[in-house]
Amino acid sequence: MIIGMMISTEPHDSLAILHELAISCLHCGLCLPACPTYAELGTESDSPRGRIYLLRALLEQRVSSPASVIAPLDRCLGCRACETACPSGVHYGQLLELARARLTEPARPVSMRSLWWRWLIRQVLPHRARFRLLIALLRLLSRSDREWMPAFLRQQIELLPPYYPAPRPVSYLPARGVCRGRAGFLSGCVMPNLYPRSNFASMQLLAEAGYEVVAPANAGCCGALQAHDGDADGAKAAALRTMAAFGDCNVVVASAAGCGAAMKAYPGEFAGRVRDLSEALLAANWQPPAQRQIERELRVVYHDPCHLAHGQGIRQAPRELLGRLGVKLVATKGAEYCCGGAGTYALLQPTLAQALMERRVDHLLAADPDLVITANPSCLMQLSYGLRKHQRALPVLHLAEILFYGYSWPKSAMASPKL
Template sequence: MNTIREDFEERIEENELLNCMRCGFCLPACPTYVETKSEVHSPRGRIALMKAVRDGEIKEYEEVEHSLNVCLGCRACEPACPAGVNYGHMLEEARAIFEEHKNHSFKEKTVRKTVFHKLFPNQKRMEQATSLLSFYQKSGLQKTTRKLGFMKILPKHMQQMERALPKVSQSKQPEEAIFKAEGETKATVAMFRGCLMDTMFRETNQSTIKLLNKAGCDVVVPDTQNCCGALHGHSGEKQGALELAKQNIEAFEQVDCDYIITNAGGCGAFLHDYDYLLKNDAKWSERAESFVSKIIDFSSILVELGFMDHHLDVPSQVVTYQDSCHLRNVLGVSEEPRRLIQAINGADYVEMEKADSCCGSAGIYNITQPEMSMQILDHKMEHARATQARTIITSNPGCLIQMKLGIEREGQSDVIRAIHLADFLLEAL
């Protein structure tokens, strides 16, 4: 078996590491550097650490791995970088290498196997888990648990997160796989439904389909698709991510469509990186490139098809928008959601300062790195408060839960709400 250094030499390209000019343009874009002012927690600092591992200058890896784990993986450094360094790809490869060389305890192995191999890749198990959450919320068990003080055994931010979880819908997934456009068909699209989006946020998926139908899209939902693999890729479970990527490519190859639609920034960005993930696989690389060429966020196609021409109206309210990091930094989508929001009568849009910076969610980062996550979130809520918005809109389930958590931490859940862009647009219809 290779050593960690040998794997770094084989799998992380030296030219990519050397592309970093140490210019520092990434520093103000990096949330963890902004919070700590430590080069160890900056993109160029982490690249320097990766290079030192590759060159054999570092023999003890604990600090390197800690630095990589503290990284949010928001990839805000990439659009800020004048040299076009693909930091996100190196980060995930380095995490995968460390994960492959790690000796987990029995408990850790069990948890990782349950989450990465048993739960997320299995939609039926995801639905069962969501049903348990729904039962907990609606049976009275949630109220009883809180009343008896059982939640107090959890850390404070986890207690708040339990309160911020969305109310899970009991609505069933429609059996039909094709949803016809209203009026003239302008495009045929295949929808990536996601694992969390199709269970905990199923109503948002249904909202998205209705919006696409209204815009003139026939929507096909392939039944054999699976989890996008983002959680696996970000957590060093590269093999699991590869397997899920192949399943999804195969599923969408069965559909003759103009676009593949996503409504979750994190999923969309990882799907967009399938060509990189499979670049060394002769059987799959071209198929991955074809798949990636069709990926588009739902807001982009709504703008393209002139959705703003519909009459859109909500009760008068101040609204603001929190960017999904991956939607903005990987897919390059930032103006389209704002254009859609600003087309709504009654929505007084106020831009949030640093709306393009991470909210601290980053997949399961708010669980694995709670202190940094809550520090970032508290600063995010300062900027949200300054807008005086009563509605905070976002385009990713993790961001949505994190903003709900921020509202809960502020004690403002009675006057401020967080909502997915698709649900807000459907309200406006």
């Protein structure tokens, strides 16, 4: 959506598009109960309706400066639960990203804090090698005394998931059995550095399902991080590079929900070729090999990533695949609310992210699970962090890891109670 719009729309046209999106809201308020920030803060400006109202006032010059809109928009998770709830079909996700790119980011006052986060999100996280260096540094620092560290550094260290080894990454796998087409797999920027075992498992599953699998080295970040941060140029450059890298693929598969949602918003025919891993496996009628069928009775919770459930409308496919493996899922309360991970949100809005995490983890713990499964890196990090905070040594794993490895995970994947 937003990335497609950034590629095909001149910047001066985007304000008119933004206004059109804003006036499609009827102010009925039916989205309010779905909004996690409204549930937490209870203020109209932290609800979808309030944010849209503020943006519209700014566009109609009833508010003179974007400054009053920056904070409420910054506090928005971009979870798009309001889009699911809205009966009028307001495209809130588009509205938010376009508003950040064209209104709030250009007006943001320059401070050391904003410069630091802008540099990290735009110059480090989307670049695999730089990100790898950052992770290595943080893991090194995590062994030392944290008393002297500034809060933002401690926070990054605490969010780091437990390290566990992974097989060497592969860039090509032939199809097993009759080939049903060429699947391009987006390795991404976060996943290969923090969850390489999941990427390896995703590619193996696609090959098992009958796809010839390629993971082109030149397809780096999909642009989601930049789009969420209001960096229109960065998002556009990443999208164009990604589209070129997967030119010859029948389908393009993402196992990170945020990346899949971003690529489904690319312009032209490309978006129609994008699949979430669970969609691609179901379309190919993937069945787990007999020896992988799970017999052990464990209490397993599947946590819906917002960018899969609300961003792509996919809720059933992961559950169906887990069912084929023999996994028995346990339902939790509050499953419709974001865990507070939301891309870089946990770094940028630590207080609110923490409150949302507490809410979600309380519900998870009430279900007394042995294992938590999800399908997006920020959810994996945030839930693992939350469980460690609550002194619960539970593994939090990606869907692909369970589907490929069954109930077998490295000991170190158990979230250590130590932070």
